[in-house]
Amino acid sequence: MENPIVLVVDDEPDVLKVISMRLKSAGFNVESVSSGKAALEAISRNIPHVVVLDIYMPEMTGYEVLQKLRQNSQTVSLPVIMLSAGFSQEEKIKAFDLGADDYIVKPYEEEEFIRRINALAKRSTCQICKPALKNILITGGAGFIGSHLSKSLIAKGYNVFVLDDFSTGRKENVESLEGNKNFQLIRGSVTDEAILSKYIEQCDLIYHLAATVGVKNVVDNPLDTVIYDTFGTGLVLKYASAKGMKVVLTSTSEVYGKSTVVPFSEDNDLIMGPPNINRWSYACSKLLDEFLAIDYHKQRGLPVVVVRLFNVVGPGQVGMYGMVMPRFFKSAFKGTPITIYGDGEQVRCFTYIDDVVEILMEFATSEKANGEIVNLGSNNEISIKNLALKIKEITKSSSKIVFEPYSSYYGSQFQDIRKRVPDISKLKRIIGKSPKLGMDDILVKMHEYFLSHPDELDNI
Numbered sequence: 028m029e030n031p032i033v034l035v036v037d038d039e040p041d042v043l044k045v046i047s048m049r050l051k052s053a054g055f056n057v058e059s060v061s062s063g064k065a066a067l068e069a070i071s072r073n074i075p076h077v078v079v080l081d082i083y084m085p086e087m088t089g090y091e092v093l094q095k096l097r098q099n100s101q102t103v104s105l106p107v108i109m110l111s112a113g114f115s116q117e118e119k120i121k122a123f124d125l126g127a128d129d130y131i132v133k134p135y136e137e138e139e140f141i142r143r144i145n146a147l148a149k150r151s152t153c154q155i156c157k158p159a160l161k162n163i164l165i166t167g168g169a170g171f172i173g174s175h176l177s178k179s180l181i182a183k184g185y186n187v188f189v190l191d192d193f194s195t196g197r198k199e200n201v202e203s204l205e206g207n208k209n210f211q212l213i214r215g216s217v218t219d220e221a222i223l224s225k226y227i228e229q230c231d232l233i234y235h236l237a238a239t240v241g242v243k244n245v246v247d248n249p250l251d252t253v254i255y256d257t258f259g260t261g262l263v264l265k266y267a268s269a270k271g272m273k274v275v276l277t278s279t280s281e282v283y284g285k286s287t288v289v290p291f292s293e294d295n296d297l298i299m300g301p302p303n304i305n306r307w308s309y310a311c312s313k314l315l316d317e318f319l320a321i322d323y324h325k326q327r328g329l330p331v332v333v334v335r336l337f338n339v340v341g342p343g344q345v346g347m348y349g350m351v352m353p354r355f356f357k358s359a360f361k362g363t364p365i366t367i368y369g370d371g372e373q374v375r376c377f378t379y380i381d382d383v384v385e386i387l388m389e390f391a392t393s394e395k396a397n398g399e400i401v402n403l404g405s406n407n408e409i410s411i412k413n414l415a416l417k418i419k420e421i422t423k424s425s426s427k428i429v430f431e432p433y434s435s436y437y438g439s440q441f442q443d444i445r446k447r448v449p450d451i452s453k454l455k456r457i458i459g460k461s462p463k464l465g466m467d468d469i470l471v472k473m474h475e476y477f478l479s480h481p482d483e484l485d486n487i
C-alpha cells in the first residue's frame with residue numbers, strides 16, 4: 028500500500044502544525060486545512076484514506092462536516108476520527124451516531140494516535156481503488172447550460188474539459204474561463220471519434236449535453252437533429268461504457284410529446300408525432316438516446332443517469348433558436364411587439380439555471396440515480412400569455428402583445444404541446460432536492476440581468 032493520505036482539519040494553527048508534522052514523520056501523506064468548508068472542498072478533489080476532524084470549529088463544525096460526508100455516496104464509508112479537547116458522553120454519542128469511526132482527546136498520546144490512524148487507514152484501502160472525481164468532460168459545454176455547469180464545477184475545484192462544435196454555443200459563454208488552469212476548451216464534434224475517445228480516456232465523468240436544440244433550429248434542421256442527437260450520443264455511450272465511466276445525459280420534457288396526462292411522470296407512456304412533422308425529430312432522437320443509455324446500463328452495467336430537463340432559463344440563453352423568455356425580454360426592452368405563437372394558453376414550467384446546475388452536480392455522485400430516468404424541472408406553471416404580461420409589467424414596457432399562428436414562424440405542419448408540467452417526486456426521492464426559485468423570483472433575476480447587461484439583448 029502506498030503511503031496513506033490523511034486529511035487533518037483543525038482551526039487551531041498550532042494543533043494543525045503539530046499533528047501534521049507527527050503524521051508526516053510516521054510516513055503518512057498529510058494535507059491540512061483549517062475549516063469545515065475547506066475540508067469538504069479538499070475531499071471533493073481527492074478522497075483521503077482517513078480524516079482527522081476537529082469537532083468545534085467556527086462556521087461549520089466537525090459534526091456538520093461528518094454529516095455531509097455520510098450523505099455522499101463517495102464518502103459514506105470514509106474513515107473519520109474525531110478530535111476534541113475533551114469528550115462528554117453526549118459528544119461521543121453524537122459523533123458515533125453521525126458515523127464517526129473513532130475519537131481522540133487532545134492532548135493525545137502520540138503512539139496511540141498513530142496506531143489508531145494506521146488501523147483506520149488499513150481498512151480504508153478501498154478508497155484507493157475508487158479514485159475521487161477530478162476530470163470532467165462536458166460535451167456542449169460552451170452552450171447555455173453547459174457553460175454555467177462548467178463554471179460551477181471549476182469553482183468547486185474540478186478540472187473541466189469542454190468539447191463543443193459551437194453550432195449554437197457561444198465564445199462569450201466560456202470567455203471568463205479561458206486561461207484558467209482547470210479549464211480546457213476543445214473545438215470539435217462529439218461525432219469525431221478520435222477527439223471524443225481521447226478526452227473520455229482522460230476523464231472520470233461525462234456530462235453529455237451536446238445536441239441540436241431549440242424548437243426553431245430543430246424545425247429548420249431535422250436531419251442534423253437526428254444525426255447529431257443520436258449518432259453523437261451513441262458514440263459517447265460506447266466510449267464511456269468501454270471505460271465504465273459515469274455519464275449524466277440531458278434529455279428533455281419534449282419526449283412526453285403530445286401526452287395530456289399531467290404532471291408528466293417518468294413511467295408515463297410517451298406520445299410522439301409523425302416523422303413528416305419536423306419538430307418530432309428532436310423528441311424522437313432524445314428518446315432514442317434514452318433507450319440507448321438505459322440499455323447500456325441494463326446490459327453493460329454503465330453507470331448512467333438520464334435527466335429530463337423542463338424549460339431552463341437564465342443568463343446566457345439566446346432566443347434565436349426559439350427560446351421564449353429571452354425573446355420576450357428583448358422585445359419588452361426594445362419596445363417592439365412581444366409575439367406569441369398560438370393562442371398563448373400553452374402552459375410551461377420554467378426552471379432557473381442555478382437550480383438546474385446544483386442538481387446536475389448532485390447526479391454526478393448519486394449512485395441511486397444510475398440506470399434511472401429523472402425529471403428535473405420546477406412546478407412554476409405559467410401560460411405563455413401570462414409570461415408575456417408579467418415580462419411587460421416588470422420591464423414597464425410599452426410593447427404590444429401580438430398573436431401569430433404557429434405556421435408563421437414554424438411552418439405549416441407545426442404541432443405544439445399544450446401543457447408541460449413535471450412530476451418531481453422521483454427527483455426528490457433520489458437527490459433529496461428540487462428547484463427552489465419561483466416564477467416571480469426568476470423574472471426579477473432575469474430583469475436585473477438584462478438591466479446590468481444591456482448588450483446581451485443584441486445577442487438574442
Ligand SMILES: NC(=O)c1ccc[n+]([C@@H]2O[C@H](COP(=O)([O-])OP(=O)(O)OC[C@H]3O[C@@H](n4cnc5c(N)ncnc54)[C@H](O)[C@@H]3O)[C@@H](O)[C@H]2O)c1
Pocket residue numbers: 166167168169170171172173190191192193194195196197215216217218235236237238239240255259277278279280335336337338339340
Ligand atoms: N435549455 C433548456 O430549456 C433545455 C430543456 C430540455 C433539454 N435541454 C438539453 O440540455 C442540453 C443543453 O441545452 P442548452 O439549452 O444549453 O442548449 P445550447 O444550444 O446552448 O447548448 C448545446 C451545445 O451543444 C453544442 N453542440 C451541438 N452539437 C454538437 C456536436 N455535435 N458536438 C459538440 N458540440 C455540439 C452547441 O454548440 C452548444 O454549445 C441539450 O442536450 C438539450 O437537449 C435543454
